[in-house]
Amino acid sequence: MNEYIDLLKALIRQPSVVGSEHSFFRVLQRELEERGADVAWYEGVLVAQGQRPGSAYFSAHIDRHGLVCTGPDEYQYAAFVAANRSDLLDNAVSEELMERVTERFTSETVYAYDPWSGGYRGSGTIEGAYICEYRNNLIFEVIGLPGIVAGIPVAFSDRLTIHDGYLEGQLDNVLTAAALVHAFSLGFEGTAFFTAQEEAGKSWRYLLEWFRRFGDSTNNLYVLDTSPFPVDAAAEQHLVLRRRDANALFNIDATERVEACCRRHGFGFVYKDAFVEEMNQVRVTRGEAPRSLGSTELGRIIHAGEGLVDGTTIQVPTTGYHTMNESARLASVEALLTVMTDLGG
Numbered sequence: 001m002n003e004y005i006d007l008l009k010a011l012i013r014q015p016s017v018v019g020s021e022h023s024f025f026r027v028l029q030r031e032l033e034e035r036g037a038d039v040a041w042y043e044g045v046l047v048a049q050g051q052r053p054g055s056a057y058f059s060a061h062i063d064r065h066g067l068v069c070t071g072p073d074e075y076q077y078a079a080f081v082a083a084n085r086s087d088l089l090d091n092a093v094s095e096e097l098m099e100r101v102t103e104r105f106t107s108e109t110v111y112a113y114d115p116w117s118g119g120y121r122g123s124g125t126i127e128g129a130y131i132c133e134y135r136n137n138l139i140f141e142v143i144g145l146p147g148i149v150a151g152i153p154v155a156f157s158d159r160l161t162i163h164d165g166y167l168e169g170q171l172d173n174v175l176t177a178a179a180l181v182h183a184f185s186l187g188f189e190g191t192a193f194f195t196a197q198e199e200a201g202k203s204w205r206y207l208l209e210w211f212r213r214f215g216d217s218t219n220n221l222y223v224l225d226t227s228p229f230p231v232d233a234a235a236e237q238h239l240v241l242r243r244r245d246a247n248a249l250f251n252i253d254a255t256e257r258v259e260a261c262c263r264r265h266g267f268g269f270v271y272k273d274a275f276v277e278e279m280n281q282v283r284v285t286r287g288e289a290p291r292s293l294g295s296t297e298l299g300r301i302i303h304a305g306e307g308l309v310d311g312t313t314i315q316v317p318t319t320g321y322h323t324m325n326e327s328a329r330l331a332s333v334e335a336l337l338t339v340m341t342d343l344g345g
Helices: 002-012 022-034 076-080 093-104 174-185 202-212 231-236 252-265 274-284 297-305 330-344
Strands: 038-042 045-049 057-062 066-071 073-075 108-114 120-132 137-143 151-156 161-163 168-169 191-195 218-229 239-241 268-271 309-318 328-329
Touching: 002 022, 002 168, 002 174, 022 038, 022 045, 022 174, 022 191, 038 202, 045 202, 057 309, 066 076, 066 108, 066 239, 073 076, 073 202, 093 120, 093 137, 120 151, 161 330, 168 330, 174 218, 174 309, 174 330, 191 202, 202 297, 202 309, 218 297, 218 330, 231 309, 239 252, 239 330, 252 309, 268 274, 297 309, 309 328, 328 330
Parallel strands: 057 191, 057 218, 218 309, 239 268
Antiparallel strands: 038 045, 045 191, 066 073, 066 151, 073 137, 108 120, 108 151, 120 137, 161 168, 168 328, 239 309
């Protein structure tokens, strides 16, 4: 784990704001090539391959939340901008979601960077945020960043902390991206995908384009990610599996293969779809609205791929989701690496 943690510490310090991931791709390319992988860039996805590229397919998205400059002293939530949800059209973001985002990041330190080179452009602090009445859009007030022009991304200043068996930081999704890089150090010889703009709901398009050009008639994909859970529930599990999401059913054989691997090694696991359905029954009895099963990268690609791509997800349970203090158990990361090694062997 020491080598993995050193890698994670380095990667979490590198910016990768939604829609401005190119500089992070450069960092990944170096790390992967140092571990013997063949690396190729495509629009929205970096592909790393070992000596047996068709032996296994794994994917992890690399974008993290941050801001983007949209005018003089004006900053917006990058995921909303990248998803074209920062306008007056029907797909504009709900006021409830904008308020939740505001609460997560007030007083956080941020820094601007060049989206291609990753070069540092200055730092500042989020003083507050408000909903613009003319655009029905969330605007962040940042002090200490004069002269930043429209299009420049602004990342949250982040570093990894470790205490009481937990990793803490802005983990989604650098946690599993680092695991996928580290897999090549452990002898992985298959294909690894690192996708952009997952938080804007666009990453599946880049994956599907690759499989349409280079994939086989059927392609079994394992998608790695984090998954939000209440504190007590997260502590009870090593990994989170799924049989489906709101978009599609996942591959039964692939899912059972992951479950069997967890049982073989004694790892605790939970099915997220079953967990949500169980919690929804409780909510209904309380008169509350049920929650969605969620929309995942894999579900979108299965739905759109019409049988070309299927597979399943392997997720690490976390608390403090989409904040600077998201936490995950070290034991969960060890379980993830073990399962990946078994599946990719």
